[in-house]
Each structure stands twice: as structure tokens, then as C-alpha cells.
Amino acid sequence: MPAPRELDPHASLASYFGAEIRRLRERLGWTQERLAEELGWSLSTVASVETARRSPPAGFPEKADLVYGLPEVLAHLAELVRSQPRWFERYLDLERQARRINMWSMHLVPGLFQIEEYARAILKAGRPMDPPEVIEERLAERMKRQQILERAEPPQLSVILHEAAVKQPVKSVDVTRAQLQRLRDLGRRPNIRIQVLPFAAGEHAGIDGAFTIFEFSDEPPVGYALCRDSGRLIDQADEFEWATLNYDQLKAEALSPEASIGMITGAMSHIWIDRNP
Template sequence: MDETTPPEHLNPLERFGRDIRQVRLARKLTQKQLGKATGYSEGYVSKVESGTLLPRPSQKFAKGCDFTFGTGDLFSGLLERIDQGEHPSWFVPYLNLERKASRILAYSTNLVTGIVQTEGYARAVFRVSNPRASAEAIEDKVAARLRRRVVFDLDAAPFLWVILHETCLRTVIGGAEVMAEQLDYLMTVAASPHVEFQVMPFSAGIPAKSTMPFTVLRFPTSRTVLYTETRVGGRMHDSAQTVDAALDDYDLLRAHALSPDRSVSLIKSLLKEYRA
């Protein structure tokens, strides 16, 4: 990041980094000293200040800066607003819960689930869904989507179970190269010990009542929440009857989907087609 770049030309993380640098210098601290005070390396601080740390600085670092600088909740609050600012307001309540969940059960019928989308795939989706947005606005949305993966870096990372309908894998989003990259990433995701991955094949028909995408969040407190999304926005549901019906549907979907091994085999087959 060029120090002469006007603030209005910086993305949110670059502005965050510039603010950290300005306060650090005002407090007469080196990057090494700030790193030691917050529990991070000098290199980490450098990447934060340049706006190049992906997916984003941690809340622990932001809170450490606030404590070291004596700035209250300034930087931790700013980081939280950055996370929320590039998402629709109706999606923010879901994001706040997603970070606290112990299990995430996701079923998607037409697009790859957001939390496991690649940069290129997410960019193609946002370009279609936000046709009048500027290139900068699209990039901010892409970065915000990728930052959702930070939950898997937490000490108590959630267990993710993803069921994708075969439609998600065969609908070409962004071109063959983008799809190949996305499917390759899905195989990486499927290999994680914190993830279970299945594909719902066309041959399964309609195994459950729900034909729409939905996500169930489960928490250590035994609370369970259902999230559904429509064209006009998303909605959280926590009534026992509604949540139980969704869990019953998810059990049926799991039973009718391909096994994890067969799911990966299908992805490998499709990957060869996209690369060809």
C-alpha cells in the first residue's frame, strides 16, 4: 500500500491497516513491539498495516491493539463493522451466529455454499447479482465472503457438513476455468477432518420436503437455529417445530446423497471435463 494513496481509494482492510500504523507511530512503537504486545509476529503486523493479510486480521489482534494503544473498542469495533459492511443487513445476524456455531449443516440447491466458494466463483456470482455495482464494490464483497473462512481458524472451529445438489457442480459459473478451480477447492475442503462433504445426485429425485437451500447452526449451549434465504433476503428461525422439521429433512438428504467417497469421485470426474 502506497502511503500517498488517498483514503477514498483504499479498500476497508487497507484503511484499517493505515489507521493501525498511524496510531502505532503516534505511540512511538515499532512493528516488533506491537507484535509482541498483541501476541503476533512483526511480519503479521506488517501485513496488517499494508492491508495484505488475508482473509483479514483477527479480532484477537484488534483487541490487542486497543489494549496496547488505550483506544477502548475502536479497532475491534472497526474490524467487526468491516465484516458486516460488505454484507446485506439481513445477512449480518446469520454471520454473527455462524462465528459462534459448533456445527454448520448446509444444503445448497443451485450455487456452491458461500463459505466454501473460491474467489473467482464468488466474484462471478456477485457480478451477476449486483450488475450495477462498481468493480471496487464487487471486490469488497468478494473479500468479505472469503473472510467468512476465518471461523475455521478458531480454537473451537465448527464442524461443517455440506450437501451440494449436483446442479451446483454442473451449472457453469464464471466459465470452465473458474469451475475447475472451485471443484478443486471443494476436494481440498472435503479432505479436512472438520468437514463432511456429500453430493445430492440428480438420480435421487426429491428425497426431502425442502427443495430450497437452508442452513442449520448448532451451538454448544444446545441451541439450534435454522437459516433460510429467498430472493428478498434471509430469515432466522428458532421455533422447535420448524428446526426439528429442518433436521429431519437434513437426515433424509444425508441418507439419499452420495457417500463422501463417491461424492469426491464425481467431483474428480467433473473436474476433468472442465479442464478439458
């Protein structure tokens, strides 16, 4: 089993909180099991907090302050963590740490696969009132996420796109074609599997919206349901089971990777955009 990836404490406030819990534990020479015993929480809770895969539950920071002999330092930090609009920070933490990512996207090419001009157009369309500097800041963050694709040991990705995402023109013919070319090139990498769910599939298991399933080397998998400006962690057993079943159903109904690459290639020659009113 590969070693767990190190958490970047600068990635988010949640990551910093988790890194502090771990740093203080290791300074005492304690294992996670020992800390869990001292805190009165489960081992899985301690591990998930340390890796920022969940927020510290109520009472956890205060008890940790007592155990570590700190004057409400962790409790104050936890308040900052909870006050942040951090749903996407949590998503990014999961994305960075996952060894496998299963993703369903209905309308657009996922951010991990977007080229710069495509992403910029999407960001502008979704937030037309945002000033250019805000758009560019968000664009830079999106492009930075793609660094995980170029790691020495990149995650395994299984991505299912609806045909609507493949055939949705964005910005211009040239930009759309370049985006499809990028998608096709990524689909040929050994660690990336891309499938397209055709219109002919009709109603389907992903019709409620996009979601992602993250698998890890040392922790149970979790899911994330995504919508426009928010997201929701899927970690309850029954709900996660449904997400997994839905993904498996989409995968079974989608075209094969080879046929999907063929559809993407064909779409590159049939892009039509009418900007006239």
C-alpha cells in the same frame, strides 16, 4: 463442554447491543439468571440477546434501561439494530459462533467454500448493476468469512450439495476446475463432510431452497432459510424439527462422502462453457 466463544462487538450492531447488555450486567456482578429475574424475561431470552442469536424482543431494551438506570440508551440502540437490513449480519453472527454447521445448497458452492474468482463471478452475475467497488467490498466480506475454517478449533461442517451445484460452470473452465479442486480439498479435512445429492434422487426434501442449521456449545440450535436477498430464522420448535428432518432425509439420500469426492473429481474433467450467443 468447550467454553462459549466470545462475541465480537464490532461484528454487527446486534453484536454490539448484546455485548453492551453483557458488559453492563457484569459491571453489576450479576449472573444471567439475576438479570433475567430483574427484567422479567426468560434466561434463554437473555442469553440469546447477549450472544446476538436473536433480536431484543419488544419491551426488552426499555426494561433494561430501567434496570441499568440508563436514559433510554439501550432503547435507542435497539432502534438502530432493528432499522438495519441485518438478516445476513445475524446469519454471520451464528456462523461465527457455531460449533457445528449443517448446510444444504442446491445451485452453487456455498460462500464459505468459494474461491475468489468464482465468488466474484457469482456476485457480478447476481447484481449486474452494482459498481465494481461494491462488488469488491462484498467479495472481501465473503472471503473474510472463510477465516473460521482456519481457526485452531474450526467448526464441524456437514455440507450437502445438489449435483447441479457441482456441475454448474462459472466464469471459465479454469475457474470452475479450481473451485472444484478447492471443494475436493476441503472435503478431505477431518472437520468437513461433503456429500452430493445426485440428479437421480429426483424430487427431494430440500427442493424449496437452501437452509443452514447451526449448533452451539451453550445454546439450543437454530436454523436459517436462505433465498436471494433475504433470510429467515428458524427457531420455532415445530419448524426447526421439520428443517432437521429434511436435512436428515437429504443426508440419507446423498452419496457417501467418498463417492461425492469421486463425483467432484470426475466433474473436474467434464466442464463445458459456451460463451457464444
